[in-house]
Amino acid sequence: xxxxxxxxxxxDIPANAGICYKYQGDQIAIYNFDHQEWxxxxxxxxxxxxxxxxxxxxxxxxxxxxxxxxxxxxSFSLSTGKCLAEDKDWCLKTYAVKVENxxxxxxx
Amino acid sequence: MQNIIVIGNGMxxxxxxxxxxxxxxxxxxxxxxxxxxxxxxAYDRVHLSEFFAGKSADxxxxxxxxxxxxxxxxLHIDEKVIDIDREGKVIKTSRDNVYKYDKLVLAxxxxxxxxxxxxxxxxxxxxxxxxxxxxAIMAYGRKSKSAAVIGxxxxxxxxxxxxxxxxxxxxxxxxxSRLMPRQIDEExxxxxxxxxxxxxxxxxMNRGTExxxxxxNVEGMRFANHESIYVxxxxxxxxxxxxxxxxxxxxxxxxxxxxxxxxxxMLTNDHDIYAIGECALFQEMIYGLVAxxxxxxxxxxxxxxxxxxxxxxxxxxxxxxxxxxxxASIGNPFLEGEGIKNLQVKNTHTGIYKQxxxxxxxxxxxxxxxxxxxxxxxxxxxxxxxxxxxxEQLEALxxxxxxxxxxxGVDSLPDSAQICSCENVTKGQxxxxxxxxxxxxxxxxxxxKAGTGCGSCVTLVTDLxxxxxxxxxxxxxxxxxxxxxxxxxxxxxxxxxxxLETFDQVLAKHGQGKGCEVCKPAVASMLAxxxxxxxxxxxxxxxxxxxxxxxxxxxxxxSVxxxxxxGEVTPDQLIKxxxxxxxxxxxxxxxxxxxxxxxxxxxNDLPAIWEELAEVGLESGHAYAKALRTVKSCVGSQWCRYxxxxxxxxxxxxxxxxxxxxxPHKIKFAVSGCARECAEAQGxxxxxxxxxxxxxxxxxxxxxxxxxxxLLLVADIDSxxxxxxxDRFLMYxxxxxxxxxxxxxxxxxxxxGLDKIKAVVVNDSLGLAEELEREMQxxxxxxxxxxxxxxxxxxxxxxxxxxxxTNDLDDRVEVQLERGQPQPV
Numbered sequence: 001x002x003x004x005x006x007x008x009x010x011x012d013i014p015a016n017a018g019i020c021y022k023y024q025g026d027q028i029a030i031y032n033f034d035h036q037e038w039x040x041x042x043x044x045x046x047x048x049x050x051x052x053x054x055x056x057x058x059x060x061x062x063x064x065x066x067x068x069x070x071x072x073x074x075s076f077s078l079s080t081g082k083c084l085a086e087d088k089d090w091c092l093k094t095y096a097v098k099v100e101n102x103x104x105x106x107x108x
Numbered sequence: 109m110q111n112i113i114v115i116g117n118g119m120x121x122x123x124x125x126x127x128x129x130x131x132x133x134x135x136x137x138x139x140x141x142x143x144x145x146x147x148x149x150a151y152d153r154v155h156l157s158e159f160f161a162g163k164s165a166d167x168x169x170x171x172x173x174x175x176x177x178x179x180x181x182x183l184h185i186d187e188k189v190i191d192i193d194r195e196g197k198v199i200k201t202s203r204d205n206v207y208k209y210d211k212l213v214l215a216x217x218x219x220x221x222x223x224x225x226x227x228x229x230x231x232x233x234x235x236x237x238x239x240x241x242x243x244a245i246m247a248y249g250r251k252s253k254s255a256a257v258i259g260x261x262x263x264x265x266x267x268x269x270x271x272x273x274x275x276x277x278x279x280x281x282x283x284x285s286r287l288m289p290r291q292i293d294e295e296x297x298x299x300x301x302x303x304x305x306x307x308x309x310x311x312x313m314n315r316g317t318e319x320x321x322x323x324x325n326v327e328g329m330r331f332a333n334h335e336s337i338y339v340x341x342x343x344x345x346x347x348x349x350x351x352x353x354x355x356x357x358x359x360x361x362x363x364x365x366x367x368x369x370x371x372x373x374m375l376t377n378d379h380d381i382y383a384i385g386e387c388a389l390f391q392e393m394i395y396g397l398v399a400x401x402x403x404x405x406x407x408x409x410x411x412x413x414x415x416x417x418x419x420x421x422x423x424x425x426x427x428x429x430x431x432x433x434x435x436a437s438i439g440n441p442f443l444e445g446e447g448i449k450n451l452q453v454k455n456t457h458t459g460i461y462k463q464x465x466x467x468x469x470x471x472x473x474x475x476x477x478x479x480x481x482x483x484x485x486x487x488x489x490x491x492x493x494x495x496x497x498x499x500e501q502l503e504a505l506x507x508x509x510x511x512x513x514x515x516x517g518v519d520s521l522p523d524s525a526q527i528c529s530c531e532n533v534t535k536g537q538x539x540x541x542x543x544x545x546x547x548x549x550x551x552x553x554x555x556x557k558a559g560t561g562c563g564s565c566v567t568l569v570t571d572l573x574x575x576x577x578x579x580x581x582x583x584x585x586x587x588x589x590x591x592x593x594x595x596x597x598x599x600x601x602x603x604x605x606x607x608l609e610t611f612d613q614v615l616a617k618h619g620q621g622k623g624c625e626v627c628k629p630a631v632a633s634m635l636a637x638x639x640x641x642x643x644x645x646x647x648x649x650x651x652x653x654x655x656x657x658x659x660x661x662x663x664x665x666x667s668v669x670x671x672x673x674x675g676e677v678t679p680d681q682l683i684k685x686x687x688x689x690x691x692x693x694x695x696x697x698x699x700x701x702x703x704x705x706x707x708x709x710x711x712n713d714l715p716a717i718w719e720e721l722a723e724v725g726l727e728s729g730h731a732y733a734k735a736l737r738t739v740k741s742c743v744g745s746q747w748c749r750y751x752x753x754x755x756x757x758x759x760x761x762x763x764x765x766x767x768x769x770x771x772p773h774k775i776k777f778a779v780s781g782c783a784r785e786c787a788e789a790q791g792x793x794x795x796x797x798x799x800x801x802x803x804x805x806x807x808x809x810x811x812x813x814x815x816x817x818x819l820l821l822v823a824d825i826d827s828x829x830x831x832x833x834x835d836r837f838l839m840y841x842x843x844x845x846x847x848x849x850x851x852x853x854x855x856x857x858x859x860x861g862l863d864k865i866k867a868v869v870v871n872d873s874l875g876l877a878e879e880l881e882r883e884m885q886x887x888x889x890x891x892x893x894x895x896x897x898x899x900x901x902x903x904x905x906x907x908x909x910x911x912x913x914t915n916d917l918d919d920r921v922e923v924q925l926e927r928g929q930p931q932p933v
Contacts, residue, residue: 008912016648022911027920033622046132050664051910051920055652059624061544061590068625070652070660075625086537087556090132 004098004105010035013104018067020054023108028095029054030106031067031078039078040095040106045069046083047090110138111208112412113199115189115354116215117144119153120385120401122170124213127409129179134413140181141207143199145188146238149173154398154562159242160270168239192358194378211380211412214355214368215405218348218386218396223258227320232341236267245343249274252340256280256329258317260287264345265430268309271343272431279310279337281317281329283346291426291437295454296479299461303433303480312337350387350394363389372418374408382408395422398561399529406532423493423529427478427485427562433459434482439492441465441475448474451502455480464488464502471498486568490521527568530561538569542576545589545626549573588847589626591619596772596847600634609639611649629654630847633734636770637842638883640890642897643770644904653732656908657895658714661707663921663932666714668694668706669731670721671767674741674759674779675702684724688717695929701738701776703729708930710917715905718895727767727893734848735770736777739763740788744781744798753798755781758827762796765831768891769838769884772845772854790818793851794834802826807837807865810852819855819862822870832881836869839880 005023007030013019018031020043027043031054043051048071056067058078065078075084081092096107112128114121125142128134144150151168159168166172176183188202198208220235222228232252234245249255255271257264260282271278280287286297287304301311316332320342328338350367352360361369361377367389374382374390384404386396395401400422410417427436443465451464460480467474473492478485488505491498498505523536533556541555549570553559559566587593594602599618608614611631615623623631628649636643643654653659658666670685685704689696692713694706709717718728731737739762742748744755759779769775778789779796789795795806801824809818822833845854858864867873898904910918923930 013912014648014907019912020910022914022916025919027911027918048662050662051918052652052660052664055655055660057625057628057649057651058622059591059628060622061624063621065622066624071662071664073625085555086540088130 002107004107007104007106010099010102010104016058018054018056018058020051021106023106027051027054028106028108029067030097030104031058033058033065037065038097038099038104039065039067040097041067041076041078041081041092045071045074046092047072047074047088053092110210112138112140112211112213113207113209114140114142114213114215115199116217116385116387117142117146117150117183117185118215118217118385119150119170119398120217120405121213121215122150123402124215124384124405124409125176125179125181126171127406128412129181131409131413135180138412142176142181142183143187143189143201144183144185145202146240147186148239149176149183149185151239153237156236156239156242157266157270159239160246160273165239189354192354192381194358194381197380209380211382213408214376214381214383214387215385216351216354216387218394219351220344221347221349222344223317223346225317225319227322227326228344230320230322230326231324232322232326233320234341234343236263236270236343236345242270245270245341246274248341249276252276254278254339255341255343256337256339257343257345259345259347260284260311260313261290261345261347262288262426262428262430263348265304267343267345268304269431272307272309276341277339278308279312279339280304281315281331282311282313283316285314287311287313288430288435288437292435292477292479293441293463295452296435296461296463296477299454299456299459299479300430300433300435302456303459304431307431309431348386348394348396350389352387355383355387363392367394372407372420373411373416374404374419375411382411384408390419391421393421395424397422397424397426400424402530402561403532425489425492425529427482434478434480436478436482436485437476438478438485438489439465439473439475441477443474453503464505466498466502470495472496473498483567486527486565486571490525490527490568494522494525496521527572528556528558528561528565530565531557533558535572538572539576542573546573547577588630589624591615591621591623591627594618596630596634597844599631600638600843603631603634604638609635609641611635611646623649625651626847633770633772633847637887640768640770640887642892643894644898644907647907656711656714657728657732657898658709659732661932663708664918665708665710665921665932667731668709668714668717668721669699669703669729670726671729671738671763672703672726673763673767674739674756676756676760677704678724681724681726684721684726688720691720692717693923693930695931699731699738702740703731703738705731708923708932710921711908711910712915712917715899715908719899722893722896722899728895730768733770734773735768736763736766736775739777739779740792741779742781742786744779748781750784751781751798752800753781753803755779755787755796755798758796758798758803759787762831762834765888766834766838768894769842769887771838771842773848773850775838775851791815792818794818794837796830799824803830805830805833808851808855808862810850812850816852816856821862821866832877833869835884836877836880837865839883840865840868840876843880 015035018029021028029043030040032038043053056070058067066075068075076092081094083090098105150170189199191200198206200206220237254277256279257268258281260280268280287300318332319330321328330336352362352368355368356362368383370383370388374384376383385401407417407419425438447468449466449468453462463477465475472495476488521535525535537556541552546552546555559569614631629651632649689706695708697705699705739759741755741759745751775793777794778787778792780787780789781798791809791811795818797804804823805821806818807821810816922933924933
């Protein structure tokens with residue numbers, strides 16, 4: 001069963017960056033573009049198994065929104081979780097995020 | 109959990125491990141255990157001969173021991189697997205250990221074939237296979253004057269080169285009527301022989317060795333034609349035999365001439381046992397090259413993971429440099445008969461031979477031989493592999509100057525064309541890499557792995573790179589990334605002119621899209637070099653190091669490096685650093701730049717750590733930034749009995765002047781108090797050495813990957829002039845270098861080189877001097893310790909929580925004590 005967790009007020013979350021949310025011992029990274037578009041993925045980078053993705057730079061490549069791991073710059077699609085390097089078959093777990101009444105919610 | 113055991117830690121065995129650990133979460137399902145009988149971890153056997161040219165065993169190593177630990181691979185070297193129980197699925201080793209397997213991979217490679225002739229066991233007879241062999245050859249070679257190599261094949265000629273390098277009188281003895289009989293024809297061999305003979309090597313063909321002569325040690329050899337020669341040592345390189353005894357002993361199917369029989373998933377007749385590399389026999393063929401071995405490794409990994417990637421044989425085309433002579437062989441150059449036509453081009457004067465074997469019917473290349481000049485290898489290989497229809501004028505293919513046009517160069521290749529066979533990289537992947545920002549061959553190598561195996565495709569990769577860059581036009585050539593079609597220089601100019609102070613402004617005005625990990629930090633650096641505002645005002649465009657003002661480490665923690673200008677540090681500061689390290693459980697190490705590195709700090713602790721360090725006047729050391737790092741110095745005339753200038757004082761002044769300056773890449777300085785140069789200033793971006801008359805200023809030195817000495821910019825100047833010139837030099841660099849370009853590379857690429865820098869900095873040829881000095885003064889005047897600004901601001905401190913919803917530290921970070929200090933697990 002999935003549920004929506006209330007993460008916090010939109011205005012308390014820095015724009016154009018990632019944050020990390022602790023949920024039942026797990027780590028989930030939540031990203032936003034201008035507080036308009038919201039995404040969430042696992043915080044673990046599959047390359048070196050470190051909890052760092054929320055600290056990565058976000059951006060796009062050819063319109064595909066992505067996060068780039070701060071350790072070795074592997075980029076992952078924020079919509080599919082897939083690693084954007086052709087020779088890597090890594091895939092991040094993604095989560096749904098929504099904004100309602102100025103609050104951000106995460107589906108787990 | 110399934111146990112995967114790999115027997116053999118050679119190049120192919122290692123490739124298997126490498127491919128295996130690339131799979132997501134493999135550790136959840138598998139234990140990976142590897143055995144090597146040699147005392148060393150896997151090394152590069154292809155470049156073994158470079159051992160004689162001064163490379164060490166470490167240089168040849170494919171990955172350090174640490175790699176195995178980092179990737180959770182259990183490695184046992186110097187431990188031979190001596191028995192396999194297929195029923196019970198266990199292996200037994202030479203150390204009497206027993207391990208259970210679910211899947212077993214045999215990557216046992218091959219052993220040199222040694223003909224059974226009388227005297228072959230005498231002292232001074234060697235094989236050429238392992239680093240141990242080479243060490244023994246080197247030791248024996250030191251007391252020898254002459255040597256013979258049995259075998260004129262590829263490895264034999266490599267061995268002969270090594271003998272020549274050891275200054276031994278060298279002979280090559282070949283049974284067949286030509287050298288490299290598997291790769292080249294009679295005519296090619298003639299050219300090769302003449303080239304090799306010109307190096308003083310005797311080439312003896314049609315000689316079967318009958319006996320090795322000598323008492324206990326080698327003294328000579330006798331051939332079937334009753335001729336004898338006198339030599340002090342013999343190196344046997346007469347081919348290889350698959351190492352299949354273990355497989356045979358446990359009832360696996362092996363070929364009549366050796367080799368473990370495998371199917372196209374690399375499975376043996378026991379479906380829990382795979383064989384890969386030179387020990388495997390696929391369709392009656394042993395593949396003695398590294399590229400097919402790598403392909404087999406990937407096939408086996410894929411199959412164990414539950415998918416399939418059939419191995420269907422491999423192309424044995426190869427290109428080498430043997431004794432300084434280029435030799436290449438493509439496809440099957442020995443085809444003959446009705447449907448085949450040959451073209452031979454030969455120049456005995458220059459020692460070049462080229463042969464093309466062409467199918468008449470569809471006018472495609474079936475094989476080729478190149479001796480003396482293998483520059484066409486890449487192109488011909490592509491024509492062969494992709495069965496591209498050849499031009500009418502075949503000569504155009506092998507004569508310089510005409511070939512390019514008629515072929516349309518690399519453009520004519522399909523995207524699917526395999527460029528690097530070792531790593532299986534296609535043209536499409538390389539083009540993609542170029543389009544996503546790889547601007548030089550090394551970047552492509554890093555990004556696609558192309559050219560990192562045998563290296564024979566590097567010319568082709570370079571051609572592709574240039575063609576792609578050209579296609580994109582010069583502007584795109586240096587464009588920052590897909591979001592900005594400008595060079596760094598252009599963008600910096602526009603930022604200054606319009607006073608664009610934020611990334612969002614710059615993007616809105618000159619870019620497109622949302623930015624990325626390339627342009628965000630690059631623009632951030634330009635803004636900082638220009639305006640020098642508090643860096644965290646635009647937190648979201650900084651690379652992680654600049655975002656958290658600390659260097660991220662491999663386990664996601666950070667390092668803390670306080671500035672100690674000139675390396676001068678007070679006892680109280682040292683004590684405080686020690687206290688902080690104890691309190692926050694940090695590992696301490698002295699850096700190469702004369703300061704203390706405190707590693708392993710949790711993000712959450714960073715502001716508190718810096719707050720405490722600030723109590724004794726310590727400031728940010730910018731060790732995390734592309735900025736001025738340190739000014740290293742010796743104690744100079746203040747203490748040293750040889751010192752002629754007060755280097756410590758100057759170092760402190762300079763470090764305090766330029767601290768905080770953001771630049772295209774990091775900048776390191778050093779000041780030495782006399783010509784003895786204890787501070788190693790000539791290896792720095794800016795190096796200063798005291799003279800009797802003042803200071804000598806050196807610029808653009810570099811340590812790192814390709815060390816480069818700094819060059820003397822100007823001699824015997826006073827302190828005031830020195831500062832002025834450094835101001836100008838640094839700002840000129842900041843203005844004109846590309847992103848992530850150190851001063852040494854900048855110098856190498858700057859038209860005019862050092863003369864140009866001299867003209868601008870010393871003679872003010874561009875009339876820029878005043879402007880450059882003014883810009884630098886602005887940086888100096890606006891300096892702030894960004895850590896102080898950060899820990900004093902509660903809003904900023906909030907960003908240092910690992911989790912938004914709790915103050916917990918990242919609980920995945922684990923440390924263990926090693927040598928009395930905390931280290932990442």
